[in-house]
Amino acid sequence: MKDAGSVPTPQPVRQVALLRGINVGRNKRVSMALLRRLLADLGYADVVTYLQSGNAVFTSASGPASAAQAIEQALAGGLGVESKVVVRSHAELVAAVDGDPLKEVATDPSRHLVGFLSAAPDAEHRETLVDLVGPQPDPDQCRIIGNHLYLWCPDGVLRSSFAKVDWNKRLGVTTTMRNWNTVTKLVDLSREYVEAASRYPA
Template identity: 35%
Template sequence: MTTHLALLRGINVSGHNMIKMEVLKTTLEAIGFKNVQTYIQSGNVFVDTEEENPAAVGFKIKQEIFKTLGHEVPVVVIAKADIEACFKNNPFLKEKDIDIKKLYFAFISTELRSDSINDLKMSQVKPDEASIDANRIYIKYAVGAGKTRFDQKYIEKKLNVTATIRNWNTVTQLLKLYEER
């Protein structure tokens, strides 16, 4: 069995794509996922399956949510190593007196080229900063996530990918849950 973490984008936000986590859990168990565990209402769900391919797991989840619940929900599936890299490889953690409340992580549906940072045109979203690492973008917001143009829609448009963003606290808790499994 392989454990996957599926990050659903855009559910339970401002009354859109409302999905109760208990319903999501039951829906995924009904199609064969084991040890289904959700974390908070924003669409973080662990599943165990014989399927090793993260893209196949994401497609199956996305398809079932649409079929059963009627919502078109992008899904990015990541591994424990992706979460661990958020803390090991994040260049902003090397800064003195960093405010971790301004650190976010964008998880991307595919591995990015090292020069993809150029495609983001960061000069358009200054003073926010970003760094790319495989299928993750480390983000440091100057003011905060609610006051920036550098959101998942911006990332998706510039890079032609599916992206979903999580804050420091959420990613910290997801790593803890991964380790407890």
């Protein structure tokens, strides 16, 4: 008989790890094979990576914040790579996609970006975005919903008013960007395992 006062055992869930700033130029080089091995060594299951920019899908009973910290420490200790990591559960990632405030105007997924934030920025940092983008909606747009930043750059990211922005400094939290193509692919990769293995709650 289960003890009424016992703490429920955390259930494994599908999660997505987003590494910041790796494999850009010659710095912070991490092969995806090494990343998969590193996550497996942490005890994470069914590890899949996508592209070379540091995107990994895995299953773990650890919460996203704990997983992010563990991956950061493993990267530094095992590979000598200092990289901030943001982790979202499958459900959180799906909610970020479903809650996109720019979906009516963002017609090119390569120019539509999502910034994954380690925490929701405070009011003071949010106010700085007003000076950055100026009058909206023409042409570049940005919105913050909780711990996600959404950008639409109709003339291209490099030509946008966001091209040289240090988002970590601007928002006061760790920020790592992915375009819409990458985000939706990660949702698909995560969903495949959620649907195939009902023991992993979404």
